[in-house]
Amino acid sequence: MFQRRFFAQSTLASLRAAAPRFVYAGLVVVALGMVLFARDDNPVVERMRASAADVAAPVVEFLSRPVATVTTVINAVQELAHLREENARLRIENERLLRWQAEARFLATEVRKLRKITNFKTLSTSSYVTTRVLADTGGTFAHSVLIAAGAEKGVGKGQAVLAPEGLVGRVTSAGYSTARVLLITDLNSRIPVMVEETGFRAVMTGDNSPQPKLIHLPLGEQISPGQRLVTSGHGGALPPGIPVGVTIPMEDGQLAVQVFFDRSRLDIVQAVEQQSGDLNASSQ
Amino acid sequence: MMFEGTLHNLDRLWRLASPFLLTLILVLLALIPTRIPELATIQPLLPLIAIYHWTVFRPDLMPMVLVFLAGMLEDLLSGGPMGIHTLMMLIVYGLVQSQRKFLFRKPFLVNWIGFAIFSAAAEIAAWTLGSLSLFAALPIRPFFFQFLITLALFPLLALALALWERHIIREY
Numbered sequence: 001m002f003q004r005r006f007f008a009q010s011t012l013a014s015l016r017a018a019a020p021r022f023v024y025a026g027l028v029v030v031a032l033g034m035v036l037f038a039r040d041d042n043p044v045v046e047r048m049r050a051s052a053a054d055v056a057a058p059v060v061e062f063l064s065r066p067v068a069t070v071t072t073v074i075n076a077v078q079e080l081a082h083l084r085e086e087n088a089r090l091r092i093e094n095e096r097l098l099r100w101q102a103e104a105r106f107l108a109t110e111v112r113k114l115r116k117i118t119n120f121k122t123l124s125t126s127s128y129v130t131t132r133v134l135a136d137t138g139g140t141f142a143h144s145v146l147i148a149a150g151a152e153k154g155v156g157k158g159q160a161v162l163a164p165e166g167l168v169g170r171v172t173s174a175g176y177s178t179a180r181v182l183l184i185t186d187l188n189s190r191i192p193v194m195v196e197e198t199g200f201r202a203v204m205t206g207d208n209s210p211q212p213k214l215i216h217l218p219l220g221e222q223i224s225p226g227q228r229l230v231t232s233g234h235g236g237a238l239p240p241g242i243p244v245g246v247t248i249p250m251e252d253g254q255l256a257v258q259v260f261f262d263r264s265r266l267d268i269v270q271a272v273e274q275q276s277g278d279l280n281a282s283s284q
Numbered sequence: 285m286m287f288e289g290t291l292h293n294l295d296r297l298w299r300l301a302s303p304f305l306l307t308l309i310l311v312l313l314a315l316i317p318t319r320i321p322e323l324a325t326i327q328p329l330l331p332l333i334a335i336y337h338w339t340v341f342r343p344d345l346m347p348m349v350l351v352f353l354a355g356m357l358e359d360l361l362s363g364g365p366m367g368i369h370t371l372m373m374l375i376v377y378g379l380v381q382s383q384r385k386f387l388f389r390k391p392f393l394v395n396w397i398g399f400a401i402f403s404a405a406a407e408i409a410a411w412t413l414g415s416l417s418l419f420a421a422l423p424i425r426p427f428f429f430q431f432l433i434t435l436a437l438f439p440l441l442a443l444a445l446a447l448w449e450r451h452i453i454r455e456y
Contacts, residue, residue: 063312
Protein backbone atom coordinates (compact mmCIF):
# COMPACT_ATOMS: atom_id res chain seq x y z
CA MET A 1 0.00 0.00 0.00
CA PHE A 2 2.66 2.40 1.07
CA GLN A 3 4.82 1.35 -1.82
CA ARG A 4 2.07 1.89 -4.34
CA ARG A 5 1.34 5.38 -3.08
CA PHE A 6 5.01 6.20 -3.14
CA PHE A 7 5.25 4.95 -6.68
CA ALA A 8 2.27 7.05 -7.78
CA GLN A 9 3.72 10.14 -6.16
CA SER A 10 7.12 9.72 -7.73
CA THR A 11 5.61 9.19 -11.18
CA LEU A 12 3.59 12.35 -10.72
CA ALA A 13 6.66 14.21 -9.56
CA SER A 14 8.76 13.07 -12.47
CA LEU A 15 5.93 13.95 -14.86
CA ARG A 16 5.74 17.40 -13.35
CA ALA A 17 9.50 17.80 -13.68
CA ALA A 18 9.33 16.75 -17.32
CA ALA A 19 6.38 19.03 -18.16
CA PRO A 20 8.53 21.98 -19.34
CA ARG A 21 10.27 19.65 -21.76
CA PHE A 22 6.96 18.57 -23.24
CA VAL A 23 5.84 22.18 -23.58
CA TYR A 24 9.16 23.10 -25.19
CA ALA A 25 8.95 20.20 -27.62
CA GLY A 26 5.37 21.21 -28.41
CA LEU A 27 6.33 24.80 -29.17
CA VAL A 28 9.25 23.68 -31.37
CA VAL A 29 6.93 21.36 -33.29
CA VAL A 30 4.40 24.19 -33.79
CA ALA A 31 7.15 26.52 -35.06
CA LEU A 32 8.57 23.83 -37.35
CA GLY A 33 5.12 23.08 -38.66
CA MET A 34 4.62 26.75 -39.51
CA VAL A 35 7.97 26.95 -41.32
CA LEU A 36 7.21 23.92 -43.45
CA PHE A 37 3.45 24.23 -43.99
CA ALA A 38 2.24 27.82 -43.50
CA ARG A 39 2.52 29.23 -47.00
CA ASP A 40 2.87 32.96 -47.45
CA ASP A 41 -0.16 33.27 -49.69
CA ASN A 42 -2.32 31.76 -46.95
CA PRO A 43 -5.05 34.39 -46.39
CA VAL A 44 -5.00 33.91 -42.61
CA VAL A 45 -1.24 34.47 -42.45
CA GLU A 46 -1.58 37.44 -44.79
CA ARG A 47 -4.27 39.08 -42.66
CA MET A 48 -2.34 38.45 -39.43
CA ARG A 49 0.76 40.01 -41.00
CA ALA A 50 -1.15 43.07 -42.16
CA SER A 51 -2.76 43.58 -38.73
CA ALA A 52 0.59 43.14 -36.93
CA ALA A 53 2.14 45.77 -39.20
CA ASP A 54 -0.79 48.16 -38.62
CA VAL A 55 -0.42 47.80 -34.86
CA ALA A 56 3.37 48.05 -34.85
CA ALA A 57 3.54 51.02 -37.25
CA PRO A 58 3.01 53.84 -34.71
CA VAL A 59 5.59 52.32 -32.34
CA VAL A 60 8.16 51.90 -35.12
CA GLU A 61 7.42 55.45 -36.21
CA PHE A 62 8.05 56.71 -32.67
CA LEU A 63 11.23 54.66 -32.24
CA SER A 64 12.61 55.77 -35.59
CA ARG A 65 12.51 59.47 -34.77
CA PRO A 66 15.92 59.57 -33.02
CA VAL A 67 17.43 57.52 -35.86
CA ALA A 68 15.94 59.89 -38.41
CA THR A 69 17.33 62.89 -36.53
CA VAL A 70 20.83 61.41 -36.41
CA THR A 71 20.66 60.57 -40.11
CA THR A 72 19.49 64.09 -40.93
CA VAL A 73 22.37 65.63 -38.97
CA ILE A 74 24.94 63.34 -40.61
CA ASN A 75 23.52 64.12 -44.04
CA ALA A 76 23.50 67.86 -43.32
CA VAL A 77 27.19 67.81 -42.35
CA GLN A 78 28.07 65.77 -45.42
CA GLU A 79 26.10 68.11 -47.64
CA LEU A 80 27.83 71.17 -46.23
CA ALA A 81 31.20 69.62 -47.00
CA HIS A 82 30.28 68.99 -50.63
CA LEU A 83 28.20 72.07 -51.28
CA ARG A 84 30.40 73.53 -54.01
CA GLU A 85 30.94 70.29 -55.93
CA GLU A 86 27.26 69.46 -55.62
CA ASN A 87 26.32 72.87 -56.94
CA ALA A 88 28.59 72.51 -59.97
CA ARG A 89 27.25 69.03 -60.65
CA LEU A 90 23.65 70.21 -60.40
CA ARG A 91 24.28 73.08 -62.80
CA ILE A 92 25.55 70.68 -65.44
CA GLU A 93 22.73 68.27 -64.76
CA ASN A 94 20.19 71.07 -64.94
CA GLU A 95 21.46 72.10 -68.37
CA ARG A 96 21.24 68.53 -69.55
CA LEU A 97 17.74 68.10 -68.14
CA LEU A 98 16.53 71.33 -69.76
CA ARG A 99 17.57 69.94 -73.13
CA TRP A 100 15.70 66.72 -72.31
CA GLN A 101 12.68 68.71 -71.23
CA ALA A 102 12.60 70.52 -74.57
CA GLU A 103 12.85 67.20 -76.37
CA ALA A 104 10.17 65.63 -74.18
CA ARG A 105 7.77 68.51 -74.87
CA PHE A 106 8.37 68.23 -78.58
CA LEU A 107 7.80 64.47 -78.48
CA ALA A 108 4.69 64.81 -76.33
CA THR A 109 3.17 67.16 -78.88
CA GLU A 110 4.10 64.82 -81.69
CA VAL A 111 2.60 61.82 -79.91
CA ARG A 112 -0.60 63.75 -79.28
CA LYS A 113 -0.86 64.69 -82.96
CA LEU A 114 -0.15 61.16 -84.14
CA ARG A 115 -2.68 59.72 -81.71
CA LYS A 116 -5.29 62.11 -83.06
CA ILE A 117 -4.53 61.06 -86.62
CA THR A 118 -4.68 57.33 -85.84
CA ASN A 119 -7.64 57.72 -83.49
CA PHE A 120 -5.67 56.01 -80.73
CA LYS A 121 -7.34 55.49 -77.34
CA THR A 122 -5.28 55.09 -74.20
CA LEU A 123 -6.66 52.18 -72.31
CA SER A 124 -5.13 52.70 -68.94
CA THR A 125 -4.72 55.61 -66.63
CA SER A 126 -2.79 55.47 -63.43
CA SER A 127 -3.19 57.15 -60.08
CA TYR A 128 -0.39 57.54 -57.56
CA VAL A 129 -0.23 57.35 -53.78
CA THR A 130 2.92 58.95 -52.40
CA THR A 131 4.17 57.65 -49.05
CA ARG A 132 7.22 56.86 -46.97
CA VAL A 133 9.10 53.65 -46.25
CA LEU A 134 8.30 52.79 -42.66
CA ALA A 135 10.38 49.70 -42.04
CA ASP A 136 12.98 47.62 -43.79
CA THR A 137 12.74 43.98 -42.84
CA GLY A 138 16.25 42.93 -43.77
CA GLY A 139 17.52 40.45 -46.26
CA THR A 140 18.08 37.04 -44.76
CA PHE A 141 14.83 35.47 -45.92
CA ALA A 142 12.83 38.01 -47.84
CA HIS A 143 13.57 41.37 -49.37
CA SER A 144 10.61 43.50 -48.39
CA VAL A 145 9.75 46.84 -46.88
CA LEU A 146 6.69 48.24 -45.13
CA ILE A 147 5.24 51.48 -46.44
CA ALA A 148 3.16 53.93 -44.43
CA ALA A 149 -0.01 53.75 -46.54
CA GLY A 150 -2.58 51.01 -46.84
CA ALA A 151 -6.11 50.30 -47.93
CA GLU A 152 -7.18 53.54 -46.26
CA LYS A 153 -5.40 55.50 -49.00
CA GLY A 154 -6.15 53.11 -51.82
CA VAL A 155 -2.99 51.01 -51.76
CA GLY A 156 -3.83 47.44 -52.70
CA LYS A 157 -2.30 44.10 -53.54
CA GLY A 158 -0.42 43.93 -56.84
CA GLN A 159 0.29 47.63 -57.25
CA ALA A 160 3.70 48.72 -58.48
CA VAL A 161 5.84 50.76 -56.11
CA LEU A 162 8.28 53.28 -57.52
CA ALA A 163 11.19 55.30 -56.18
CA PRO A 164 12.34 58.39 -58.10
CA GLU A 165 15.03 56.21 -59.74
CA GLY A 166 12.76 53.40 -60.87
CA LEU A 167 10.76 50.31 -59.94
CA VAL A 168 11.11 49.16 -56.32
CA GLY A 169 8.65 46.29 -56.08
CA ARG A 170 5.05 45.25 -55.79
CA VAL A 171 2.56 45.39 -52.96
CA THR A 172 1.99 41.85 -51.67
CA SER A 173 -0.42 42.66 -48.86
CA ALA A 174 -2.12 45.79 -47.65
CA GLY A 175 -3.38 46.50 -44.16
CA TYR A 176 -5.42 49.53 -43.17
CA SER A 177 -2.54 51.97 -42.71
CA THR A 178 0.47 49.96 -43.92
CA ALA A 179 1.37 47.73 -46.84
CA ARG A 180 4.14 45.23 -47.50
CA VAL A 181 6.19 45.68 -50.65
CA LEU A 182 8.07 42.73 -52.11
CA LEU A 183 11.26 44.18 -53.59
CA ILE A 184 12.29 43.22 -57.12
CA THR A 185 15.42 41.62 -55.65
CA ASP A 186 13.37 39.11 -53.62
CA LEU A 187 13.49 35.40 -54.34
CA ASN A 188 9.79 35.37 -55.23
CA SER A 189 9.83 38.40 -57.50
CA ARG A 190 9.17 37.93 -61.25
CA ILE A 191 8.98 41.09 -63.34
CA PRO A 192 8.24 41.08 -67.07
CA VAL A 193 10.73 43.53 -68.57
CA MET A 194 11.89 44.65 -71.99
CA VAL A 195 14.97 46.29 -73.39
CA GLU A 196 14.14 49.94 -73.82
CA GLU A 197 15.84 50.36 -77.23
CA THR A 198 14.91 47.12 -78.94
CA GLY A 199 11.76 45.97 -77.17
CA PHE A 200 13.14 42.45 -76.58
CA ARG A 201 11.27 40.86 -73.73
CA ALA A 202 12.53 38.84 -70.80
CA VAL A 203 11.61 38.07 -67.22
CA MET A 204 13.66 39.46 -64.38
CA THR A 205 13.77 37.09 -61.44
CA GLY A 206 15.10 37.95 -57.99
CA ASP A 207 17.32 35.63 -55.99
CA ASN A 208 17.78 37.58 -52.73
CA SER A 209 21.04 38.99 -54.09
CA PRO A 210 21.32 42.70 -54.95
CA GLN A 211 21.37 41.81 -58.66
CA PRO A 212 18.37 39.96 -60.08
CA LYS A 213 18.85 37.64 -63.06
CA LEU A 214 17.29 37.67 -66.52
CA ILE A 215 15.48 34.55 -67.66
CA HIS A 216 13.22 33.57 -70.57
CA LEU A 217 15.37 35.55 -73.00
CA PRO A 218 14.03 35.61 -76.57
CA LEU A 219 15.61 32.89 -78.70
CA GLY A 220 18.14 34.13 -81.21
CA GLU A 221 17.93 37.68 -79.98
CA GLN A 222 20.83 39.36 -78.35
CA ILE A 223 20.60 41.38 -75.18
CA SER A 224 23.97 42.91 -74.46
CA PRO A 225 25.35 44.31 -71.22
CA GLY A 226 24.70 47.96 -70.53
CA GLN A 227 21.17 48.12 -71.97
CA ARG A 228 18.38 49.80 -70.05
CA LEU A 229 15.44 47.68 -68.98
CA VAL A 230 11.91 48.93 -68.40
CA THR A 231 8.74 47.10 -67.39
CA SER A 232 7.00 45.61 -70.41
CA GLY A 233 3.54 45.74 -68.89
CA HIS A 234 3.10 42.14 -70.02
CA GLY A 235 0.47 40.29 -68.02
CA GLY A 236 -1.15 43.52 -67.00
CA ALA A 237 0.15 43.60 -63.44
CA LEU A 238 2.50 46.54 -63.90
CA PRO A 239 2.23 49.68 -65.99
CA PRO A 240 4.62 49.55 -68.97
CA GLY A 241 7.71 51.73 -69.31
CA ILE A 242 8.84 52.02 -65.69
CA PRO A 243 12.66 52.08 -65.50
CA VAL A 244 14.00 48.94 -63.82
CA GLY A 245 17.77 48.68 -64.27
CA VAL A 246 20.74 48.12 -66.54
CA THR A 247 21.95 44.74 -67.76
CA ILE A 248 25.34 43.66 -66.49
CA PRO A 249 27.33 40.56 -67.48
CA MET A 250 27.88 37.71 -65.03
CA GLU A 251 30.84 35.35 -64.87
CA ASP A 252 28.94 32.43 -66.36
CA GLY A 253 27.87 34.42 -69.41
CA GLN A 254 24.31 35.00 -68.22
CA LEU A 255 22.88 38.43 -67.69
CA ALA A 256 22.11 40.08 -64.38
CA VAL A 257 20.44 43.41 -63.72
CA GLN A 258 21.82 46.33 -61.77
CA VAL A 259 18.59 47.80 -60.43
CA PHE A 260 18.16 51.57 -60.38
CA PHE A 261 16.78 52.04 -56.87
CA ASP A 262 19.14 52.20 -53.92
CA ARG A 263 17.76 50.24 -50.99
CA SER A 264 19.72 52.14 -48.37
CA ARG A 265 18.25 55.43 -49.62
CA LEU A 266 14.65 54.33 -49.97
CA ASP A 267 12.46 56.93 -48.35
CA ILE A 268 9.69 58.47 -50.41
CA VAL A 269 7.97 56.02 -52.74
CA GLN A 270 4.83 55.93 -54.87
CA ALA A 271 2.30 53.16 -55.23
CA VAL A 272 0.75 53.11 -58.69
CA GLU A 273 -2.78 51.99 -59.28
CA GLN A 274 -3.77 51.11 -62.79
CA GLN A 275 -7.37 52.02 -63.42
CA SER A 276 -8.10 49.62 -66.24
CA GLY A 277 -6.54 46.70 -68.09
CA ASP A 278 -3.41 47.27 -70.16
CA LEU A 279 -2.89 47.22 -73.90
CA ASN A 280 -1.33 43.77 -74.05
CA ALA A 281 -4.04 42.06 -72.08
CA SER A 282 -6.85 43.54 -74.14
CA SER A 283 -5.19 43.00 -77.51
CA GLN A 284 -4.65 39.28 -76.94
CA MET B 285 -4.14 51.83 2.06
CA MET B 286 -5.59 49.53 -0.56
CA PHE B 287 -4.81 52.05 -3.25
CA GLU B 288 -1.18 52.06 -2.18
CA GLY B 289 -1.16 48.30 -2.37
CA THR B 290 -2.51 48.40 -5.92
CA LEU B 291 0.09 50.96 -6.95
CA HIS B 292 2.80 48.83 -5.45
CA ASN B 293 1.55 45.80 -7.31
CA LEU B 294 1.37 47.71 -10.60
CA ASP B 295 4.91 48.93 -10.09
CA ARG B 296 6.07 45.41 -9.38
CA LEU B 297 4.18 44.06 -12.38
CA TRP B 298 5.74 46.37 -14.94
CA ARG B 299 9.21 45.70 -13.59
CA LEU B 300 8.65 41.97 -13.90
CA ALA B 301 7.17 42.36 -17.39
CA SER B 302 9.95 44.66 -18.55
CA PRO B 303 12.28 41.93 -19.91
CA PHE B 304 9.54 40.76 -22.27
CA LEU B 305 8.51 44.32 -23.20
CA LEU B 306 12.15 45.21 -23.91
CA THR B 307 12.42 42.15 -26.13
CA LEU B 308 9.36 43.30 -28.10
CA ILE B 309 10.91 46.75 -28.50
CA LEU B 310 14.10 45.14 -29.81
CA VAL B 311 12.00 43.28 -32.39
CA LEU B 312 10.60 46.62 -33.60
CA LEU B 313 13.94 48.42 -33.36
CA ALA B 314 15.49 46.11 -35.94
CA LEU B 315 12.85 47.19 -38.47
CA ILE B 316 13.86 50.84 -38.52
CA PRO B 317 15.52 51.77 -41.80
CA THR B 318 19.04 52.95 -40.93
CA ARG B 319 19.66 54.34 -44.42
CA ILE B 320 23.28 53.25 -44.11
CA PRO B 321 24.57 51.88 -47.41
CA GLU B 322 25.56 48.18 -47.36
CA LEU B 323 23.72 47.71 -44.08
CA ALA B 324 20.22 47.80 -45.50
CA THR B 325 20.04 44.06 -46.08
CA ILE B 326 21.79 43.03 -42.87
CA GLN B 327 19.65 43.40 -39.79
CA PRO B 328 21.05 42.36 -36.42
CA LEU B 329 18.80 39.92 -34.58
CA LEU B 330 18.72 41.89 -31.33
CA PRO B 331 15.89 39.92 -29.61
CA LEU B 332 18.16 36.86 -29.70
CA ILE B 333 20.60 38.68 -27.38
CA ALA B 334 17.81 39.59 -24.97
CA ILE B 335 16.48 36.03 -24.89
CA TYR B 336 19.97 34.68 -24.23
CA HIS B 337 20.57 37.21 -21.47
CA TRP B 338 17.32 36.75 -19.60
CA THR B 339 17.35 32.98 -19.92
CA VAL B 340 20.80 32.86 -18.32
CA PHE B 341 20.23 35.42 -15.57
CA ARG B 342 16.48 35.64 -14.94
CA PRO B 343 14.80 32.59 -16.50
CA ASP B 344 11.78 33.24 -14.27
CA LEU B 345 11.12 36.44 -16.24
CA MET B 346 11.51 34.88 -19.70
CA PRO B 347 9.26 31.81 -19.81
CA MET B 348 9.29 29.91 -23.08
CA VAL B 349 5.76 30.93 -24.00
CA LEU B 350 6.93 34.55 -24.11
CA VAL B 351 9.95 33.52 -26.19
CA PHE B 352 7.49 31.93 -28.58
CA LEU B 353 5.35 35.10 -28.69
CA ALA B 354 8.36 37.35 -29.35
CA GLY B 355 9.38 35.03 -32.18
CA MET B 356 5.88 35.14 -33.65
CA LEU B 357 5.94 38.94 -33.67
CA GLU B 358 9.30 38.92 -35.44
CA ASP B 359 7.91 36.42 -37.96
CA LEU B 360 4.76 38.44 -38.62
CA LEU B 361 6.64 41.71 -39.13
CA SER B 362 9.64 40.48 -41.11
CA GLY B 363 8.67 39.04 -44.44
CA GLY B 364 10.28 35.62 -43.99
CA PRO B 365 8.61 32.22 -43.69
CA MET B 366 6.29 32.04 -40.67
CA GLY B 367 7.81 30.30 -37.66
CA ILE B 368 11.45 30.64 -38.64
CA HIS B 369 12.42 33.35 -36.12
CA THR B 370 10.28 31.63 -33.49
CA LEU B 371 12.36 28.53 -34.07
CA MET B 372 15.65 30.45 -33.88
CA MET B 373 14.64 31.96 -30.55
CA LEU B 374 13.43 28.61 -29.18
CA ILE B 375 16.74 27.03 -30.22
CA VAL B 376 18.76 29.65 -28.31
CA TYR B 377 16.37 29.34 -25.36
CA GLY B 378 16.65 25.54 -25.31
CA LEU B 379 20.44 25.51 -25.62
CA VAL B 380 20.82 28.07 -22.85
CA GLN B 381 18.45 26.08 -20.61
CA SER B 382 20.56 22.98 -21.08
CA GLN B 383 23.78 24.84 -20.16
CA ARG B 384 22.39 27.34 -17.68
CA LYS B 385 24.17 25.92 -14.62
CA PHE B 386 27.46 26.27 -16.47
CA LEU B 387 26.84 29.76 -17.89
CA PHE B 388 25.45 31.38 -14.76
CA ARG B 389 28.04 33.38 -12.74
CA LYS B 390 30.67 32.89 -15.41
CA PRO B 391 32.81 35.79 -16.68
CA PHE B 392 31.40 37.89 -19.47
CA LEU B 393 33.70 36.40 -22.10
CA VAL B 394 32.33 32.90 -21.49
CA ASN B 395 28.81 34.19 -22.09
CA TRP B 396 29.90 35.98 -25.24
CA ILE B 397 31.39 32.75 -26.58
CA GLY B 398 28.29 30.87 -25.46
CA PHE B 399 26.11 33.30 -27.38
CA ALA B 400 28.37 32.96 -30.44
CA ILE B 401 27.93 29.18 -30.48
CA PHE B 402 24.17 29.20 -29.79
CA SER B 403 23.34 31.96 -32.26
CA ALA B 404 25.48 30.24 -34.91
CA ALA B 405 23.41 27.09 -34.37
CA ALA B 406 20.23 29.15 -34.73
CA GLU B 407 21.45 30.83 -37.95
CA ILE B 408 22.45 27.50 -39.48
CA ALA B 409 19.07 26.00 -38.62
CA ALA B 410 17.36 29.10 -40.04
CA TRP B 411 19.29 28.94 -43.30
CA THR B 412 18.57 25.22 -43.72
CA LEU B 413 14.86 25.42 -42.93
CA GLY B 414 14.43 28.71 -44.77
CA SER B 415 15.93 27.18 -47.90
CA LEU B 416 13.75 24.10 -47.52
CA SER B 417 10.57 26.09 -47.10
CA LEU B 418 11.33 28.45 -50.01
CA PHE B 419 12.50 25.59 -52.28
CA ALA B 420 15.75 27.42 -53.07
CA ALA B 421 19.24 27.72 -51.61
CA LEU B 422 19.23 31.10 -49.90
CA PRO B 423 22.43 33.18 -50.19
CA ILE B 424 24.58 32.42 -47.14
CA ARG B 425 26.25 35.84 -46.83
CA PRO B 426 23.30 37.70 -45.23
CA PHE B 427 23.04 34.99 -42.55
CA PHE B 428 26.74 35.14 -41.87
CA PHE B 429 26.76 38.93 -41.63
CA GLN B 430 23.66 38.91 -39.46
CA PHE B 431 25.46 36.51 -37.14
CA LEU B 432 28.56 38.74 -37.05
CA ILE B 433 26.76 42.02 -36.48
CA THR B 434 24.55 40.51 -33.77
CA LEU B 435 27.65 39.09 -32.08
CA ALA B 436 29.36 42.48 -32.29
CA LEU B 437 26.40 44.19 -30.63
CA PHE B 438 26.19 41.57 -27.86
CA PRO B 439 28.52 43.28 -25.33
CA LEU B 440 26.72 46.61 -25.60
CA LEU B 441 23.21 45.21 -25.30
CA ALA B 442 24.16 42.65 -22.64
CA LEU B 443 25.62 45.48 -20.55
CA ALA B 444 22.49 47.57 -20.98
CA LEU B 445 20.30 44.62 -19.96
CA ALA B 446 22.52 43.86 -16.96
CA LEU B 447 22.20 47.49 -15.81
CA TRP B 448 18.46 47.33 -16.35
CA GLU B 449 18.29 44.19 -14.25
CA ARG B 450 20.34 45.72 -11.43
CA HIS B 451 18.59 49.08 -11.27
CA ILE B 452 15.05 48.58 -12.51
CA ILE B 453 14.12 45.01 -11.67
CA ARG B 454 16.31 44.75 -8.59
CA GLU B 455 15.03 42.42 -5.89
CA TYR B 456 11.69 41.59 -7.47
